[in-house]
Amino acid sequence: MSLVRLFYPKTIAIVGASQNLDSIGGQPIKYLQKYGFKGNILPVNPKYSEIAGLKCYPSISDINEEIDIVLVAVASKRVLSVVKECVEKKAHFVLIFSSGFAEIGNVKEQQELIEAVKGSGTRILGPNNQGIVNFVEGIPAGFNPLLDAEVVRKGNIGIVAQSSGMGFASIGFAIERGLGISHIATVGNQADIDIMELIQFMLEDEHTSIVTCIIEGVKPNSRLPELAKLAKQKGKELVFLKLGRTAVGKKASMSHSGSLAGDAEVFDAFCQQAGVISVKDMEDLIDVLVGLQGKRPGGNRVVIATETGGSGILAADICDEFKIKTPGLTEETSSSLRKILPSFASVQNPVDFTAQFFNEEDLFRNCLLEVVKDSNIDVLMFSFGPTRGKVAEKMADDIIKVSKTLTKPIFISWLTPEQPFFKKLRAANIPLYPTPYRCVRTLGYIMRQESSMMSKEEKSASKPKHAVQQAVSLTEYQTKKMLEKYGIKLPKGGLATSFQEALNLSAQIHYPVVLKLMSPQITHKTDAGLVILGIKDEQELAASYNALLERAGTSFPQAEIEGVLVEEMVQKPVAEVILGIKYDVSFGPVMIFGLGGIFVEVLGDVARRVLPLTREQAFGMISSIKAFPLLNGYRGRPKGDLEALADTILNVSHFALEQQDKFAEMDINPIFLMPEGKGVICGDALLIPR
Amino acid sequence: MSLVRLFYPKTIAIVGASQNLDSIGGQPIKYLQKYGFKGNILPVNPKYSEIAGLKCYPSISDINEEIDIVLVAVASKRVLSVVKECVEKKAHFVLIFSSGFAEIGNVKEQQELIEAVKGSGTRILGPNNQGIVNFVEGIPAGFNPLLDAEVVRKGNIGIVAQSSGMGFASIGFAIERGLGISHIATVGNQADIDIMELIQFMLEDEHTSIVTCIIEGVKPNSRLPELAKLAKQKGKELVFLKLGRTAVGKKASMSHSGSLAGDAEVFDAFCQQAGVISVKDMEDLIDVLVGLQGKRPGGNRVVIATETGGSGILAADICDEFKIKTPGLTEETSSSLRKILPSFASVQNPVDFTAQFFNEEDLFRNCLLEVVKDSNIDVLMFSFGPTRGKVAEKMADDIIKVSKTLTKPIFISWLTPEQPFFKKLRAANIPLYPTPYRCVRTLGYIMRQESSMMSKEEKSASKPKHAVQQAVSLTEYQTKKMLEKYGIKLPKGGLATSFQEALNLSAQIHYPVVLKLMSPQITHKTDAGLVILGIKDEQELAASYNALLERAGTSFPQAEIEGVLVEEMVQKPVAEVILGIKYDVSFGPVMIFGLGGIFVEVLGDVARRVLPLTREQAFGMISSIKAFPLLNGYRGRPKGDLEALADTILNVSHFALEQQDKFAEMDINPIFLMPEGKGVICGDALLIPR
Incomplete structure (x- = not known):
């Protein structure tokens, strides 16, 4: 059902209406009258026959009109019966101000309210709220002293x-x-x-x-x-x-x-x-x-102009903190400014107009007109000092006039308490702040959002559909085989169910090899000594193979043994990274990316993204971790295959989205990031079923 | 010379005085008159005989009185001659408002001003400033429109x-x-x-x-x-x-x-x-x-009280961000509050007084009296919603009354624009902020400072004095020997000048050993292949020894060879850490501490301290890096000898303080942090002479 009548009601009843117009049951009546509500106000209270000149009804059922909104301001224990009356009366919306429900653990009492309206046309807002106000038409269906003041x-x-x-x-x-x-x-x-x-x-x-x-x-x-x-x-x-x-x-x-x-x-x-x-x-x-009342910046290059050196410096410092660029002015702009400004003025960014315009009437406007022409900038930010009085008002007037001719926004920090002419700037929708920090922080918020908007492509890589077996207690081998169907690359090798098979596989993939014992009952293989790395030849293979079966037999006599996974020993990766999936109750699958080991666990250096992702966002995720230089050719070491890593992120994303009913969590750790052109290889993977 | 006459002058001359009282040369005259300055105001300008009812002098030399302050508001090129006149006249202070000196690269012109007063009793403030104002006695010896408004x-x-x-x-x-x-x-x-x-x-x-x-x-x-x-x-x-x-x-x-x-x-x-x-x-x-007008908190435990759930939550979130503790109330306080407050109120921290005090006159004050008694808290912070009007004013009055009886501070965030009764809170020195963020951030600043004050011990470990040779191009061996005198532990070993000595040393310290070629001309030994690790026996020793001499001879034929450093191969350190010293022009030696390799270089995970340090501060430095868990027994690995590390930090600090005239930079990298009780060992060290 549409909420239009909730925001644009014609008839409002108040249950628990009070003659004390400052109490919760009285405030809505006072405000509706004050705001000149043109519909009907219907107080309900058996104690009174009249409130504030309005007829007062003993109960909801005594009202002979269609009711859009019932405001409920009675003790919590009486709310349920009022709601039932409202349903009976076919009121459209019940706004329950009363507290004392789920917020203090009274979940049952709240559930009863829900049951009471179920299947009816009546809907509830609340409980434990202060109502709704429509300021467009002046309909305050709520209570708060602000409405008075x-x-x-x-x-x-x-x-x-x-x-x-x-x-x-x-x-x-x-x-x-x-x-x-x-x-x-x-x-x-x-x-x-x-x-x-x-x-x-x-x-x-x-x-x-x-x-x-x-x-x-x-x-x-x-x-x-x-x-x-x-x-x-x-x-x-x-x-x-x-x-x-x-x-x-x-x-x-x-x-x-x-x-x-x-x-x-x-x-x-x-x-x-x-x-x-x-x-x-x-x-x-x-x-x-305030910032969103202004024009939208087309990029993140800001030129700072000031009449007080210090506030320009402060603004520049803060731009840096919020990763906002402050490029130099073009040569053209600089030389035009040089001609107008005194020799001690800085025509860098920050531009210092100096206090000289106290003496020269048109200096400020002339500088302003030059600066806004500059092709290097997306936003003009004034970081003014405490200049005030007539001179300041003229500056504001000049800004308003020039701003009208621009598509670029002008943002202002003015280091002074409220001045009368600030009203004019606001009326002209020029964002105005008392300090550089607050001005730049706002630009940071708006620009981050803009750049996110611009980079977001709706297209996402194609999603293959796969039939996958039911997910209960998969071994590493089974998990990897599922991932392989989504295009994720595995180490060379396979599952051996006899020593002879292990021998054949090892010969195919070349030594050194890795052996891992597979059993659906054993998830922490490494801790249990069931992974042996760097096996160099047939002799070591035989010893290792037997050792694995023996250890499993001793430590896990009940475990079913699926076999022994034989894999190549992945050589010289650029780095070992982690991809994890967690399911967030609000947003569904969330991917976590980081470098293996202490980078994630101790330093918390991870990137998070809600799925699905575009390829561009996958790259954004990779490059946003602090340890990124280690993946990207640090100190002459080879650069990792970031293209393949991005592909893998997208593949894991598809897997996670399609299989989210089956798995609660996934951990691919490590993924070996190989040098450019050599791809990435899934070292180990664990799925936790729901 | 004392600055008392600068701040408390009796006679003020203004050179470049103007009849336009809004210009830079006119404003000081206007403000001195407005503030009722009781001393003499002496305008100086050959163009006028009178300004604002005051006699105007053609030049400084025409004045027949002792002058405390001369304000100079003339073009930069005329400043030097004015300063010379002031020196002649034995004026005490010259405040130069004029711009156009070092700030735009005119260093020579500024130097001439300094020369002009050198050896005289006259001192300069500026150039390029707006003067001094004494508000205690009302003496505005400066210009700024704020003084007007x-x-x-x-x-x-x-x-x-x-x-x-x-x-x-x-x-x-x-x-x-x-x-x-x-x-x-x-x-x-x-x-x-x-x-x-x-x-x-x-x-x-x-x-x-x-x-x-x-x-x-x-x-x-x-x-x-x-x-x-x-x-x-x-x-x-x-x-x-x-x-x-x-x-x-x-x-x-x-x-x-x-x-x-x-x-x-x-x-x-x-x-x-x-x-x-x-x-x-x-x-x-x-x-x-504003916060410093209030009482000082005795610790960092804050109880948040609110009448609006949301603002309490916001305050709690922000306390967490600033590492301010929000412990629960004592059982005693909770149960007292339970008796007073409605059942839906939270008596945790944040305490929710609820909007019930709209209906019950004394509820707020009664709650307040209970909360401040709690022994678990150092600060009571109110995080109010938009409550205003008479009820709010009564809350403020109650807070003021109760605050007078307390040693604990009360801080308030009140989510509403300025209200008339806010003045009363300010007059009572109760810090007041418009949002929880600003209130908590302020508490964070004040508490950090308090805890720093409390933990700062003036005593510092004793400083040994040593005679050290002159620092030019020291080899690693020489550097280490210097550090050893300051109590820094080196690997076992010594300098060999023949193969026989290398053989004897290796036998003493046990294999495996490390060989490093020492030459004052070769600083990047590892890059030049002049370090060989993990030498297992006499045979390898012979081959390595010869290889080093050969490589040095080929690559650095001119280099003096001091010998070959033979050292034990340090086994199984918990971590390799770095201690660096840089000399800051303002603060002298600054120590940098972090984990070796990428932790410092890529992740920027470092702690910095200005020297000297107390032992407590050395521990603070160690534990403040993000990678600290790796030093402290991460995942069952042995814990490092942090006591020895702290000692080494203090020893390096003494070295750096005593030798700061000789060295521009120092880098001890790596320091092997051994398991508890086994100390730390200096792996390599480099000093960069001044």
Whole structure:
């Protein structure tokens, strides 16, 4: 059912309505009247006959109209009976403000609410939320003191907030920064209507072009990837503030909204891939929303202009930290500036316009006009010092005038508290920040998203379909044979079930060879001494073969023996790498890539990506680990076959996507990365069945 | 000469005084009058007879009074003659506002200014600065439009700023946050009076208890370590914002103030060791100054309290990021809170007071009183949502009242734009921030400094004094012998000048042995094939010995051969580590520690410390690298002898401090870290002479 009536209702009933208009049951009445809601407001409370000049009904069933929204502000133990009445009455939406459900462990009580509406046309938002406000038409179907204190401007930002307080807090800061809001929906425990449905509504709402979501957990099998695609199609922006990122935060989140917070690293990996912005604090959220009011940068080259050397340096330092380029100006621009500016001005990047424009009226505008012409830059960033007063206002006016003629964005850091003329800059949609750090950080967020958007190809390598046997307790040999079907290269060799077969295989593949005992009951072969490396000749082969069977017989008398895997000893790899697959409840299969051993385990030097991947993203994954130089011809050593590695990543990705019902985890470790042109070889592989 | 008259002058002359009171030569006159300066203001300009009601003099020599300060606002080419006049006149201080000196490469012109005052009693501040303002007595001997627009409150913060614009910008933000200022000194090119002298003045000034310094470069052989100690003795705080941290920023800084920016990593290492705070942006600077108005935390355990679940979670996430502990409440506190709060409230950490206090007047204060009693916490942090209005004001009043009775600090994040009652919190010195991130980041800065202060022991291991030969082109053998005198352990072995000596040495130390050819002209022995490892017996020894001499003869016919170093082959070290020494121009010898090979070179996993070190700091250095688990018994492997490693770090530190006149760099690589109780052994060492 569409959520349109939830956001654009004609009739709103309030159960638990109160004559105290500051209480939870009173606030919605006060705000609906204040905002001039044109529909019907229907207070419900058997204690009163009238509230704030409106007729008050004893119960929902006493109302003789179609009801779009029922707001519920009664004690938790009374909620279920109210919901049942609403179903009876065929009300469209029930917004339950009351707390005391799954967020404090009362899962059964919450389940009863879900059961009560099941199969009916009635849907629930909440419990444990603060409602919905439509600022476009002025319909505050919620409660929060902010609605009393502030005038919220209509605008292009829609907010979906799991934590109601955080949602309304974001509006407070948005007002301060001159931003306008279309809707806010607070979500609470998501017993029925969930975050994704609300995001979808906002993506489809004509008044909303930026959807902000303050989220704690993403539910299993989330529709988020689909919504990210929808946002892209519609040319709208999605910006997330994810709470519960750390172990401590997750625990707190659990007790606050009764939902699991999920893995923040996977969430960030998804966002990066999907061209969605993921911020970490309220302030960077608001800063990004300000930045998205401006034009979009076409690349990541920034020229910094300043009138105060120090703030230019600070901005340059921070650009470097966020990997934003600050190339020099073209010779043409430099020499034009030289002609205008005093000799002590720097015409590098940062460009120092100097305080000389205090004395020369048109100097600032003339410099500005030269700099924006430069073909080397995508963004002009002003990093101003504390200049204020009339001179500063004229600078702002010049910027506004010039900006109108540009396709490039202008971003400003102005190291001074709020000035009256800042309003003009905001009205002209020129992003404005109090410090270089916040300005550059915002550019970093927006540019990362842009570059992700640009590099994302929808085409993905073709996916072969294979019939694969059921996955229970596969041996290394069986696992490798499955992987081979997906194009993953194995060491030369095969399974021997007698010494003679082992002898023949070894002769074919040439010594030295490796022997590994295969049994579905023995997964940790190396620890059990069931792998022997570097066998040089027939004599050693015989001794090793017998030793393996003996050890297995002694240590694992019950184990079925599939045979002995005979493989070539892979010589001189450039590196041993790891590919792992984990299944994330929200996003499905996630790939992990890194160098073997301590690189992953001690140093945590890994790259993560949500599947599927494009070939370009596979390369991005390879080159994003810190140890990448070791794969790429470090200190005269041979360069690894990165093309083959990328292919293998895609092949493993196909495998993982197709087989995700059967396996909980996969670990290919090591993969031998051979020198260029020599491919990669799967050394060992382990699948953990579901 | 004391700087007291610079900050507390009685007579101020302005050369280049202008009737346009908004120009650089006019602003100081306007501000001195506005601030009610009680001394004499003496404008100097041959064009006028009067400016702003003051008598105007044709030149400095026409003034018949003792002059404390001369402000110079004339074109750069006229500055030298003005300075000469000032020297003639025996003026105490000349503040040169004019630009056009070392900052644009005019080093000679700046040098002439220095020569002009040399040997006289006159001292220069600048050129290229905006002067000095004493807010305690209201003496603005500088220019900046901020002085026109704002009323600056007297307070405990002194500012020393290399970039004048940044310095005045910090005052703008300080005013906004209710902070008070004692003095600002802008520095410019530091031709004469430098940053360190100004910091020292402020540390000794009775009105200043927090000294803030916005700095680009630290000069060679800086007095900063001594000043950090002085600050500690006086119980005052030093807070730095260092600009020019990155390559791009350094280049920009060079062209802005004509000074080298220095290595930011070394600067940060120094600050951490010295208990000085080093921030990265204007906003965290101001946030820290706000935090330092509050009480000091006694440790790093924070309890977070909230009325909005989401903001509590966010704060908990961020505490984790900054390694601040959020332990649970004591059983006693939890059960007391349980009795007061509704059942759906969380009495963990974060504590959720819930919005229930909207309905119950004393609930908030009662909860607050319970929480602050908890013995498990050092700081109470409120992470409030957007609660505002009367309820919020009452919360603030309760906090102020309770805070007065506490020794623990209360820090607040309040997710709402400025509210009228925030002024009361500031007046009560309760640090207040708009978001959890900024509040926690500030706590992180202050706590790191506190813990550094506490762990810093003044005692350092005793320093042996040694006579060492002159350092030119030492061989590995000579270098090792020097290190041995400082207690650094070498492999068994010695120098052989004949095969017979090599044979005897090998017999003594047992095979396998290592041979290395020693020549003062050959530094890269391994690359030249002049190191042979793993020699097993007398036969191999003979062949290897001859091979080395032959190779040296062929490849380096001119090289003097000192002999062949015969050493034991060190067996089974836990790890090979590196100790390096570099000399930083500002801070002297800096030690670098890390694991050998790619760990340092590719992964950049190193720890840096400015010397000298305490033993505790040596341990801190060892455990701060990411690869530390590899030294500490990783996966059942033996644990390294970390005690011996710490001793070696201290020994190398003594060596480096004593020999710093002779060596530019030192590299001990590898150091074999042996298992516990077996010490460490210096594998190879290289000294680069100055």
